[in-house]
Amino acid sequence: MPSRHLYLSSNKPWKSTFTTVEGQVIYKAESGRTITISRILQSLNHGNTLMDSFEHLAEIEYHTFRKSRIRYGGRDQTVNEFFRKQGWGFFGRNRVFTGPNGREYLWKLGSSACKLFLNDSSKAPVAYFHRKKRGILRESRPASLEIFAEGEHMVDLIVVTFVYMEKYRKENEQSTQAGAGAGGG
Known part of the structure; x- marks a missing residue:
C-alpha cells in the first residue's frame, strides 16, 4: 500500500516541524498556551516550488x-463538537471525526502512538504515527507521520487532528503513570 512520511523534529508533534523525505518543512506546530499549526506557502512565482x-x-x-x-477551516469548536468518542484505547477513548468527503475517520489511542483508520467495515489505514527509534540493536529512525492513500485528500486535517490526539x-x-506511582501502601 503506497504511503508517504512526514518526518517530525521530535516525538512531541505539538512542538515539531513536519518535513518531507527531502528535508522541506511542510508544517510546523508551536506550543505555548495554545498550539499553533502553520503550513508552508506555495510560491506563486515559481510553480510548485515551496518558500519558507x-x-x-x-x-x-x-x-x-x-x-x-x-x-480549523473557519470553525471554532470544542473537542466534543469536533470529535465523537467511540470505544476505548490504551490511554482513553478513541475519537471519530468526519472528513471533508463526509466519511468518518477513527483515531485509535495505542500504548505508544495514535493510528487513524476509516471508520467503516474496511477499517482501512489512513495514517500511523511512528515514534523516534534509537539505533542500538536496529537502525535508528526519526519520528514520522505515515499517510496512506486514503488520507491524501485531507493531509491538513490529518495533521491538525493528529497533533491534538x-x-x-x-x-x-x-x-496514568503518575497515578500508578502514587498511593499504594
Missing part, C-alpha cells in the same frame, strides 16, 4: 480541566 513562508492553518487550545478547542494520548499516559 508559512500561513496559519489551525489552533488547538488545549486544557486539562476544561474543554479544549480546535480552530497525540497531545491527548501523552497527557493520559503521564497521568
Whole structure:
C-alpha cells in the first residue's frame, strides 16, 4: 500500500516541524498556551516550488480541566463538537471525526502512538504515527507521520487532528503513570 512520511523534529508533534523525505518543512506546530499549526506557502512565482513562508492553518487550545478547542477551516469548536468518542484505547477513548468527503475517520489511542483508520467495515489505514527509534540493536529512525492513500485528500486535517490526539494520548499516559506511582501502601 503506497504511503508517504512526514518526518517530525521530535516525538512531541505539538512542538515539531513536519518535513518531507527531502528535508522541506511542510508544517510546523508551536506550543505555548495554545498550539499553533502553520503550513508552508506555495510560491506563486515559481510553480510548485515551496518558500519558507508559512500561513496559519489551525489552533488547538488545549486544557486539562476544561474543554479544549480546535480552530480549523473557519470553525471554532470544542473537542466534543469536533470529535465523537467511540470505544476505548490504551490511554482513553478513541475519537471519530468526519472528513471533508463526509466519511468518518477513527483515531485509535495505542500504548505508544495514535493510528487513524476509516471508520467503516474496511477499517482501512489512513495514517500511523511512528515514534523516534534509537539505533542500538536496529537502525535508528526519526519520528514520522505515515499517510496512506486514503488520507491524501485531507493531509491538513490529518495533521491538525493528529497533533491534538497525540497531545491527548501523552497527557493520559503521564497521568496514568503518575497515578500508578502514587498511593499504594
